[in-house]
Amino acid sequence: MSRVAVITGGAGGIGRAIALRLAQDGVDIAIVDRSAECDELCALLRGLGVRAGAYQCDVSDFEQAGAVCGQIVADFGGVDILINNAGITKDNLLLRMSEADFDLVVDVNLKGVFNFTKHLSKALMRSPAGRIINISSVSGLMGNAGQVNYSASKAGIIGLTKTVARELAPRGVTCNAIAPGFIETEMTRDLPGSVKAAVLSAIPLKRMGNPGEVAGLAAFLASEQAAYITGEVIRIDGGMAM
Numbered sequence: 001m002s003r004v005a006v007i008t009g010g011a012g013g014i015g016r017a018i019a020l021r022l023a024q025d026g027v028d029i030a031i032v033d034r035s036a037e038c039d040e041l042c043a044l045l046r047g048l049g050v051r052a053g054a055y056q057c058d059v060s061d062f063e064q065a066g067a068v069c070g071q072i073v074a075d076f077g078g079v080d081i082l083i084n085n086a087g088i089t090k091d092n093l094l095l096r097m098s099e100a101d102f103d104l105v106v107d108v109n110l111k112g113v114f115n116f117t118k119h120l121s122k123a124l125m126r127s128p129a130g131r132i133i134n135i136s137s138v139s140g141l142m143g144n145a146g147q148v149n150y151s152a153s154k155a156g157i158i159g160l161t162k163t164v165a166r167e168l169a170p171r172g173v174t175c176n177a178i179a180p181g182f183i184e185t186e187m188t189r190d191l192p193g194s195v196k197a198a199v200l201s202a203i204p205l206k207r208m209g210n211p212g213e214v215a216g217l218a219a220f221l222a223s224e225q226a227a228y229i230t231g232e233v234i235r236i237d238g239g240m241a242m
């Protein structure tokens, strides 16, 4: 019986790479994203021989998330892997940060993780090897000037990950976090040249990462080989936050 993965923010850079990588491992994929335009990605996934479906949802909306999770379980017959990946930035220095931008980023990045983890926890407990993989960030480990909202949300994900790991371990579900550094996606594409140069000088490996590298780590954490790893936070950042 093939496994089923739910990937939030699955239409974006890292989420899409994880979807394609897991599909190569024979995992059926439910893409959850704000936009419904996932036909091309779903066709690619089906071309790899797996079942694929797209579900439109704002992950920060508890009710919507519950309805979508119920629909996915009904459509696929269960869920084995949850990748909480949807995320946004609304950067500004603390002195200029609006309450609305703080709330929005925490609602999407942190509450969205709570929503999907809560609504899928029973399905994951029914899986013979449930896996939850949360995409945090080095900003949540180190802090980052201009990202008080984003850093708080990503640090919150780490606390959530460790608590969920403890609560669901007796049911055979592991829960881990990945903390990427700077990865080449839409999120980092528009950084000013001066910021990019400063970032590169702080990365020992002297380059940004690519989504495929994050996807490889997610695929490992989702695999049988990672069965004894839980409550862990793994950096993938070219050495930036060591």
Ligand code: NDP
Binding pocket: 008, 009, 010, 011, 012, 013, 014, 015, 032, 033, 034, 035, 057, 058, 059, 060, 085, 086, 087, 088, 108, 135, 136, 137, 138, 179, 180, 181, 182, 183, 184, 185, 186, 187, 188
């Ligand atoms: P992208 O912007 O490429 O992808 C994010 C995806 O999440 C998009 O498809 C976006 O949809 C979707 N999304 C945003 N808000 C919501 C929402 N409310 N409900 C549902 N879907 C939503 O970014 P990345 O692939 O780079 O980021 C993926 C994750 O990795 C994020 O959590 C990010 O914080 C994290 N990360 C990224 C790093 C990087 O350097 N790129 C570094 C560290 C962590 P839409 O396009 O419609 O906005």
